[in-house]
Amino acid sequence: MRKAARLFEIIQILRLSRHAVTAAEIAERLEVTPRSIYRDIVALQAMRVPIEGERGLGYILRPGFDLPPLMFSVEETEAIVLGLALLDRTGDRSLKTAARTVNDKISAAVPEPLRRSLQAPVLKAWGSVAATPATLDLAAVRGAIRDEQSLDLTYRDAGDRQTERRVRPIALIYYSDTMNLVGWCELRSAIRNFRVDRVIVCSLAPTFFRGEGDMLRRRWMDGWVDGSGMRDS
Known part of the structure; x- marks a missing residue:
């Protein structure tokens, strides 16, 4: 994962967490070393991202910081919901995991009425589910x-x-x-x-x-x- 993408992911992890998150926990999710996360936290703090905490205790994102809002219409939100649900019917395990993460990130960024649309079980993808291949990743x-x-x-x-x-x-x-x-x-x-x-x-x-x-x-x-x-x- 490139550093710019990793910095964005760290912000998203802290935004969505309800408690302090340690560098080890972040490192495990992003498949890097805790030392890389420590360096990334310092870089984000230097960019005035309000991250508080310290090694061993964990980090939090101070309330009030947010990324630019995602603005979707109701139909655009429903398209996202159904598209993510269809991904869950594939046998691609990592894409299925990514679809759930996308849903969480969008839910955290959009206004409350659209958040309810994302989280409500209104649109369902039905039918057979493709088997996950056993012989290739x-x-x-x-x-x-x-x-x-x-x-x-x-x-x-x-x-x-x-x-x-x-x-x-x-x-x-x-x-x-x-x-x-x-x-x-x-x-x-x-x-x-x-x-x-x-x-x-x-x-x-x-x-x-x-x-x-x-x-x-x-x-x-x-x-x-x-x-x-x-x-x-």
Whole structure:
């Protein structure tokens, strides 16, 4: 996590907490060392963010400090509620956790009437829930897409044939019952779809394709017309 994003997350954690939060607790949530959090707290205090406390006892955010308000209409708020509920139907465990965090952050920032809309169980997403893949970490796959880093897959196709693939991942498609990884397959020299429930092993490869992701995605979308962008592996 970049420092700017981490500073924002620290403020959000303190805003949402009802008691003092220790550096160790913050560090565990953000997956960094307590020493990094101590340095971040000093940096925030130097920026006049009213954080009070000390090492070992914990930190609080003095009342009155707030980030710029988020202003949503009622329908925009309902769109957020339903979108977050739909994320909870996927098998992407880290996105489901993130959806709940987003709901908490928005609830803390919007006026009371909209907060009630976010928290009231009025809109529900129903239907089957996609299973969480046992053989690959979807958060790592999304990270590889962002970083334009290749993946090494051991893959079993629809004919039960097992192959080793090096793939340049460019997108994830979330269906109601499964997910597909889209990427440039070096074995097939073409864009292919890989069902995540057929992935036997997935690991980060030591190669990158930086600067090619947007081009590959355009090629994939152009392939929708002739069907080449929808082919399974």
